[in-house]
Amino acid sequence: MELIHGGDWAGQKERLGNRSIRDFSANVSPLGVPDGVREAICRAAGKIDRYPDPLCRKLIQKLSEELSCPEEWIVCGNGAADLIYRLFQAEKPKKVLLTAPAFAEYEQAAGLVGSRIYFYELKEEDQFQIQED
Known part of the structure; x- marks a missing residue:
């Protein structure tokens, strides 16, 4: 199976050995896990036997308060x-314009709902910015 999503550290190690690399294809920090996150994980370890709230009620409430929005x-x-997949499932667009290069999941999600996909190639000479054309 070909993996398209980024962050395949096991595959990278297999292909490159122990060579140190920086992977910018996924939202991972090359600096490691921050101390505050480690501490929060330790505090939450006693609740590991419970499945997280699938509706994220407390998180949504706190974000709403912090951001002053409904x-x-x-x-x-x-x-x-x-x-991204949930958005495409909800909207089921007939046509989609995607920039290339882009996060692979946009194309995969659009394809799953039968969208007709058009690509707009971003070019280095244009600083990867969309042009009027």
Whole structure:
């Protein structure tokens, strides 16, 4: 099976050995896990036997308060890819314009709902910016 999503550290190690690389294809920090996150994981370890709230009620409430916006404006998901797939499932667009290069999940999600996909190639000479054409 060919993996398209980024962050395939096991495959990279297999292909490159122990060579140190920086992977910019996924939202991972080359600096490692921040101390505050490690501490939060330790504090939460006693609740590891419970499945997280699938509706993210407390998180949405806190975000709503912090951002001063209605709770119904907030959608939580299991990462960007999950939200992209859910958006395409909800909207089922007939046609989609995608920039290239881009996150592979946009094309995959559009294909799953039968969207006709058009590509706009971003060019280095244009600083990878969309032009008027």
